[in-house]
Amino acid sequence: MSSFLVISIIIVYLAVIFYVAYWAEKNSKSIWVNNPYVYTLSLAVYCTAWTYYGSVGLAATSGLKFLTIYLGPIIIIPSWIILMRKIIKISKINKISSLADFISLRYGNDRFLGALVTVICVLAIVPYISLQLKAISETFNVITKHNIITNTVINDTTFYIAILLAIFAAFFGTQNTDASERHKGIITAVALESIIKLVFFLVIGIYVTFYLFNGPSDIYNQASLLPDFHTKQSIGGLEGGFNWFFMTMLSMIAIMLLPRQFQVTVVENEREKYLKKVTWLFPLYLLLFNIFVIFIAWGGNVIFKNQQVDADLFTLMLPLINGHEFLALIVFLGGFSAAISMVVVSTLALSTMLSNNLIIPYGFLKKYSKGESTQNTESIKNIRRIAIFSLIIVAYFFYRSFTLDRSLVSIGLISFVIIAQLGPSFFCGLIWRRGASKGAKYGIVIGFLVTTYTLIIPFTIDFQIISSSFVQEGMFGISFLKPYALFGLQFLEPVPHAFFWSLFFNMLTYALISVNIVGNYRERNFAEMFVDSAKYATLNEDAYVWKGEAYVRDIRNVLIRFLGEKRTERALNLFNMKYGIDQNILYADARLVNFSEKLLTGSIGSASSRILISSVVKEEEISLLEVLNILDETQKAKESNKQLQERDKQKDDFLDTVAHELKTPITSIRALSEILLDDDQIDNSTKKRFLTSIVSESERISRLINNILDLEKLATGKEKLDLQKNSIFETVKKSINAVYQIAANKGIEINISGLIDVEFLYDEDRIQQVLINLLSNAIKFSPKETGVVSVFSYLDNNKFEISVEDNGKGIDINDLISIFNKFYQSKNQTILKPVGSGLGLAISKQIIESHNGKIWAENIKPQGARITFRLPFNTI
Amino acid sequence: MKKILIVDDEPNIVMSLEYIFKKEDFEVFIARDGAEAIEIFENNKIDIIILDIMMPNVDGFQVLKYLKADAVLSKIKVIFLSAKNKVSDIELGLQLGADKYVSKPFSTKKLVSEVKELLKKK
Numbered sequence: 001m002s003s004f005l006v007i008s009i010i011i012v013y014l015a016v017i018f019y020v021a022y023w024a025e026k027n028s029k030s031i032w033v034n035n036p037y038v039y040t041l042s043l044a045v046y047c048t049a050w051t052y053y054g055s056v057g058l059a060a061t062s063g064l065k066f067l068t069i070y071l072g073p074i075i076i077i078p079s080w081i082i083l084m085r086k087i088i089k090i091s092k093i094n095k096i097s098s099l100a101d102f103i104s105l106r107y108g109n110d111r112f113l114g115a116l117v118t119v120i121c122v123l124a125i126v127p128y129i130s131l132q133l134k135a136i137s138e139t140f141n142v143i144t145k146h147n148i149i150t151n152t153v154i155n156d157t158t159f160y161i162a163i164l165l166a167i168f169a170a171f172f173g174t175q176n177t178d179a180s181e182r183h184k185g186i187i188t189a190v191a192l193e194s195i196i197k198l199v200f201f202l203v204i205g206i207y208v209t210f211y212l213f214n215g216p217s218d219i220y221n222q223a224s225l226l227p228d229f230h231t232k233q234s235i236g237g238l239e240g241g242f243n244w245f246f247m248t249m250l251s252m253i254a255i256m257l258l259p260r261q262f263q264v265t266v267v268e269n270e271r272e273k274y275l276k277k278v279t280w281l282f283p284l285y286l287l288l289f290n291i292f293v294i295f296i297a298w299g300g301n302v303i304f305k306n307q308q309v310d311a312d313l314f315t316l317m318l319p320l321i322n323g324h325e326f327l328a329l330i331v332f333l334g335g336f337s338a339a340i341s342m343v344v345v346s347t348l349a350l351s352t353m354l355s356n357n358l359i360i361p362y363g364f365l366k367k368y369s370k371g372e373s374t375q376n377t378e379s380i381k382n383i384r385r386i387a388i389f390s391l392i393i394v395a396y397f398f399y400r401s402f403t404l405d406r407s408l409v410s411i412g413l414i415s416f417v418i419i420a421q422l423g424p425s426f427f428c429g430l431i432w433r434r435g436a437s438k439g440a441k442y443g444i445v446i447g448f449l450v451t452t453y454t455l456i457i458p459f460t461i462d463f464q465i466i467s468s469s470f471v472q473e474g475m476f477g478i479s480f481l482k483p484y485a486l487f488g489l490q491f492l493e494p495v496p497h498a499f500f501w502s503l504f505f506n507m508l509t510y511a512l513i514s515v516n517i518v519g520n521y522r523e524r525n526f527a528e529m530f531v532d533s534a535k536y537a538t539l540n541e542d543a544y545v546w547k548g549e550a551y552v553r554d555i556r557n558v559l560i561r562f563l564g565e566k567r568t569e570r571a572l573n574l575f576n577m578k579y580g581i582d583q584n585i586l587y588a589d590a591r592l593v594n595f596s597e598k599l600l601t602g603s604i605g606s607a608s609s610r611i612l613i614s615s616v617v618k619e620e621e622i623s624l625l626e627v628l629n630i631l632d633e634t635q636k637a638k639e640s641n642k643q644l645q646e647r648d649k650q651k652d653d654f655l656d657t658v659a660h661e662l663k664t665p666i667t668s669i670r671a672l673s674e675i676l677l678d679d680d681q682i683d684n685s686t687k688k689r690f691l692t693s694i695v696s697e698s699e700r701i702s703r704l705i706n707n708i709l710d711l712e713k714l715a716t717g718k719e720k721l722d723l724q725k726n727s728i729f730e731t732v733k734k735s736i737n738a739v740y741q742i743a744a745n746k747g748i749e750i751n752i753s754g755l756i757d758v759e760f761l762y763d764e765d766r767i768q769q770v771l772i773n774l775l776s777n778a779i780k781f782s783p784k785e786t787g788v789v790s791v792f793s794y795l796d797n798n799k800f801e802i803s804v805e806d807n808g809k810g811i812d813i814n815d816l817i818s819i820f821n822k823f824y825q826s827k828n829q830t831i832l833k834p835v836g837s838g839l840g841l842a843i844s845k846q847i848i849e850s851h852n853g854k855i856w857a858e859n860i861k862p863q864g865a866r867i868t869f870r871l872p873f874n875t876i
Numbered sequence: 877m878k879k880i881l882i883v884d885d886e887p888n889i890v891m892s893l894e895y896i897f898k899k900e901d902f903e904v905f906i907a908r909d910g911a912e913a914i915e916i917f918e919n920n921k922i923d924i925i926i927l928d929i930m931m932p933n934v935d936g937f938q939v940l941k942y943l944k945a946d947a948v949l950s951k952i953k954v955i956f957l958s959a960k961n962k963v964s965d966i967e968l969g970l971q972l973g974a975d976k977y978v979s980k981p982f983s984t985k986k987l988v989s990e991v992k993e994l995l996k997k998k
Binding site: 656659660663664665666667668669670671672674675678679686689690693696697 | 889892893983985
């Protein structure tokens with residue numbers, strides 16, 4: 001295929017990707033951009049050109065081992081529903097924009113630690129980016145049949161592609177100064193590319209398996225005749241098992257800590273619940289991607305068995321030598337997609353780290369603390385843009401100057417091992433509150449040195465000299481120091497070997513230093529917040545303990561330099577509203593300090609924002625114990641505050657109902673009086689009817705007011721009970737006298753044959769009030785003419801119970817308890833509004849409870865309701 | 877003669893409204909809750925409804941929703957007459973498609989003129 005054609009296709013393809021990203025950025029609220037599928041697909045940035053070509057290469061040369069790279073993620077991802085959710089929650093609350101930010105904040109905004117993590121990431125990832133550029137360039141040469149590697153930069157297509165990618169990342173990656181904001185354009189483009197690379201890879205897999213061969217069994221039969229076949233397709237005993245185990249561990253760490261994975265999984269996460277979809281969809285994606293790897297590898301081995309063909313290029317060569325140029329082009333585009341999404345997301349993640357955790361905190365803070373907001377934000381963006389360009393250009397020249405002849409897999413795995421050095425401080429920091437910043441720093445450095453000794457140096461030597469005494473015999477000829485078999489550990493292959501020893505020393509250092517050190521209070525504060533994130537998540541700004549003196553004005557001035565006047569005012573207003581703080585307050589509290597630090601974190605990283613804010617505040621040292629106590633108290637205060645709010649709401653509801661209940665009779669009175677006033681021809685009987693209504697509605701109002709006052713007096717205990725020795729028989733009789741007429745009018749019989757007389761201490765007026773209330777309710781709900789209301793009692797050693805029963809239709813089961821609430825109206829009420837204030841039972845309950853008694857309602861058989869109250873004899 | 881339906885569970889309020897509108901030459905229908913109201917306007921060609929909100933069983937909002945779901949019934953004019961007069965209640969009432977929201981206690985004269993005005997509008 002002519003290079004002109006391929007270049008044109010690349011340009012068209014890139015134009016489409018640019019357009020999609022642009023569209024997504026413009027329509028960032030669209031459902032096409034915000035859904036769990038786009039999120040899951042963006043995670044597939046894990047599958048790079050390495051997966052596309054390298055997996056096949058590895059499968060062809062060493063069998064099933066390639067699977068470990070995908071096995072790790074598949075095993076760890078189900079746990080994300082808890083683990084990753086926690087990480088995402090912490091990151092969102094603190095506006096974390098990168099892995100370096102996360103680790104540095106966990107260890108108390110440690111500036112050096114953030115910078116160290118950044119350097120480690122850059123060292124690990126730049127060669128990895130070169131690898132992607134190399135893959136693009138090599139496959140481009142294969143497909144255009146260029147056998148000579150182009151000599152100058154000027155006529156190297158890859159160089160221009162690299163520049164285009166840098167422009168893409170710089171343009172879509174710096175739309176917003178706040179790097180913790182999501183980059184919808186890039187993510188949507190990556191998701192699209194994830195579909196493209198998977199579909200194209202499946203196409204070529206099907207082509208090889210079913211077109212070039214007659215299905216899987218045919219390939220297997222032919223491949224199994226090749227020498228070495230069977231040893232390749234097994235794990236290889238116990239020793240092999242260890243290799244598998246460590247490789248799987250390695251990829252578990254990689255899927256979470258590779259900067260590009262942290263970027264897409266944590267920083268770009270829009271909603272936590274998207275994780276649910278990820279737990280099954282992403283493993284499925286990885287599975288689909290790997291189905292055909294082994295068949296392509298076997299097929300390649302069979303077809304190219306007597307030729308010198310690089311196994312990494314099987315995917316591309318198979319269609320090419322069979323004359324299917326179009327298919328080869330598809331493979332090229334798939335690999336191209338995989339490569340460019342990795343390059344773009346990695347450089348985005350690294351540039352954020354470089355700017356927020358290395359360049360700004362060490363070089364630009366002084367300048368920014370004097371600069372103006374527009375200049376500052378422009379400068380921050382420029383730092384990131386320059387970082388993106390530098391990263392890609394350095395990666396490009398890395399690939400040019402070290403003709404990376406090693407297979408794709410090995411360089412990728414070295415990156416993995418370097419990144420894995422962040423594992424102990426990251427994961428232990430999430431679960432172990434004693435993990436200290438100093439431990440993290442030394443652990444990472446020592447882990448990296450061990451990696452250098454056991455992997456990077458021998459790897460570089462190996463690749464230049466066929467045999468070297470360093471690799472063969474160890475440093476100074478000491479066999480215990482052989483880089484590939486440290487301390488005599490021989491059965492592990494170089495990568496798992498390096499992984500094992502580096503992590504071993506890393507963790508040991510981290511743990512030993514951490515247990516022997518008491519971190520400063522700030523470190524412990526964040527440790528507490530990270531480890532116990534669920535407990536402190538609700539505290540928000542309160543979770544941060546700080547003591548000192550600061551002026552709001554000074555803090556505001558710092559914020560203005562980065563956010564501008566308008567955004568600062570808006571943010572502070574929101575903050576004041578949230579906590580009910582006076583706008584004109586002079587002194588800042590811990591919450592404002594923490595809030596402001598978070599506001600700046602997205603733009604300049606957590607370490608810088610801490611340094612800037614603390615430059616305008618006077619901070620006092622607090623002891624560790626104090627930190628923990630304050631945290632605990634704040635949490636308790638928060639809870640009791642919630643209860644107070646609940647009570648406030650109940651009070652509001654009560655007042656609302658009172659207002660409503662008062663307005664109803666007033667409405668009738670006003671309407672009827674207006675008619676009487678305006679209408680001269682109104683006849684006498686109507687006039688009388690209206691006036692009677694006005695009188696009764698007025699009575700209703702005074703009854704309501706009396707009841708409310710009554711209730712208030714009882715509830716607040718303002719009124720003391722008048723406790724006298726009384727006869728219960730007499731009290732019941734008096735009560736019945738009060739309602740006798742109403743019962744007689746309705747033809748209802750009142751039966752007191754079950755009543756025992758006892759004398760004891762109680763407030764007769766109040767108990768009479770309860771009885772009248774219960775009796776009139778019973779009369780109201782009993783059927784006309786056939787109604788029977790019975791009063792009976794039950795006597796025990798120290799208590800007395802009295803019940804009022806009717807034979808009405810009973811109380812709805814759902815209402816048995818709530819009828820005692822103020823103004824309770826049953827939802828299932830079928831009768832019309834009962835006469836009364838709606839407070840009778842509430843008052844009765846209050847009276848009984850002031851006597852230390854109890855009142856409850858139940859339904860009886862065959863029909864009717866019973867309300868019983870119990871009074872203790874020793875009331876006082 | 878225009879037909880007016882009064883829906884309220886307070887007998888004295890119903891009594892006053894009935895008197896006023898009879899005097900203004902309306903044919904007056906009365907319902908004491910939402911369910912009764914629905915039965916009445918399903919069977920009679922009602923022009924305007926004065927609707928309370930807090931009623932047992934079917935409340936005023938539900939009645940309005942019922943009306944608005946039907947092409948023919950949704951043309952009936954509706955005035956909410958309620959003691960609930962928080963801004964949020966009024967907004968909800970108007971959002972659901974009531975033509976007017978009158979708070980209790982109300983002025984009889986004003987209510988009559990509101991009703992007449994609404995009926996003039998097409």
